[in-house]
Amino acid sequence: MERKNKLRFGLILIGIGIIIGLIISAGFDFTKPSDANPSALPPASQSSVQDTAAQAGIQALDQLSNAFASIAEKVRPSVVTIFTETTIKSKGIQMQPFGDMFGDEFFRQFFGIPPGGQPREYKQHGLGSGVIVSPDGIIITNNHVVAKADDIKVRLIDGTEYKAKVKGKDKRTDLAILKIDAKNLPAIKIGDSDKLRVGAWVLAIGSPLSPELAHTVTSGIVSAKGRSGIGLGDVDEDYIQTDAAINPGNSGGALVNIHGELVGINAAIATRNGGFMGIGFAIPSNLAHKVMTDILEKGRVLRGWLGVYIQDINENIAKGLGLEKPQGVLISSVQEDSPAEKAGLKTEDVVLAIDGRKVRNSSELRARVAAAGPGKKVTLKILRDGKEKEIKVTLGEYPEEQATAAVESKAAEKIGIKVSNITPNLVQKFDLKVRKNGVVITNIKQGSVAVQSGLRPGDVILKINRKQVKNVSDYNKVLEKVKPGDTILFYIQRNEAKIFIAFTIPKE
Structure with a gap:
């Protein structure tokens, strides 16, 4: 009996299989049309759906493209190209190896070489960008663009050129404020960089690499905010990071948001080959605005x-x-x-x-x-x-460092040193033991009498000619009373030791 039942069940399964096979071979379709199943639509309907989706995508891209184009058209006239000229002095060729045999004069005349040891001058030209922030000619750029320039020219988008004056420079933020004699200029609107979000679209505008590439526009996003500790020198680092292409010459140019507002001043790139590698940095517009306001209203930056x-x-x-x-x-x-x-x-x-x-x-x-x-x-x-x-x-x-470059004393020029008040930065930089009274030597001119006498950067000057020096003002007052040919006595602290150093100020 059991064997018969198994045989009967097997025949039933075989019969069901044959019936299903006949249905499939007959091409019957039991699938009901569904809106969620495009494959169920007739070929013409499927094509229509695809065309509609493609058209919607194209329209979205077109709107984005038009938005970028409108921003660029609005902002590009506010960005300028900056040309700088700097006079570089270098020493002439020394003929010492032959001096004992024929004399330097013989070789200078024979080879047509200028007198040995005489300084030579040549012009160094630089390129950068800037942003017009007021209709009457105020321009923001980077300090490193104009820091050592003797002559600065600004070219507008229409090709008009103006000589620029430096209203103020701030090394710690790498910002400088320029002024040109012009009216009714297309000033950019300064935005709020604190509201900028990571991932937001931005455009970078400037003059990379050469004047022929002036007003180049590149796009990207905000990659990060508050970047610091990236080794860009002795500056306050709080950068906006972007992947919008920034190259040499873009420095001082504009970083703008999708509303055409200035949100950053392009300043630097991180690179291993000298070119752009997708990592650029801009100074936040809020900081740039504060520096500009301080310089224009107070003549210096307050920190x-x-x-x-x-x-x-x-x-x-x-x-x-x-x-x-x-x-x-x-x-x-x-x-x-x-x-x-x-x-x-x-x-x-x-x-x-x-x-x-x-x-x-x-x-x-x-x-x-x-x-x-x-x-x-x-x-x-x-x-x-x-x-x-x-x-x-x-x-x-903040007790700002004050250099003595403004001192007009000929004696100060002959000594060849620059000093500053003692500040927290300098205490850390030189590991100073003196943290109150005195001035610290920050730089010494090579070959000067100061170097020859043994003074060094980081020495703290406590007294000059037995007069106490508490700050830069005291230093200037003492130097005003000495002249070339006088002997000057320094009392300094170097590390833990206090020593005297004296020398005669050169007359020539």
């Missing part, structure tokens, strides 16, 4: 000052301080009578944020404090003994 010595936190320091992970910025010491001391900040405090914005490294904290300006009340979120707390600080004014 906020906290009065602390700070350092980054690595894994080892984090472990030593008992932190869960490296974060924030460590206060290594607090200056006496500083805003930080008055507010109650202490050594070993870890600054986590300023006004609600996280702080990732010491460069970022310095830049934000400086940009806030003197008199500004800021809230610091700190970590102390494992507990977070907030401390409000009223920032002071």
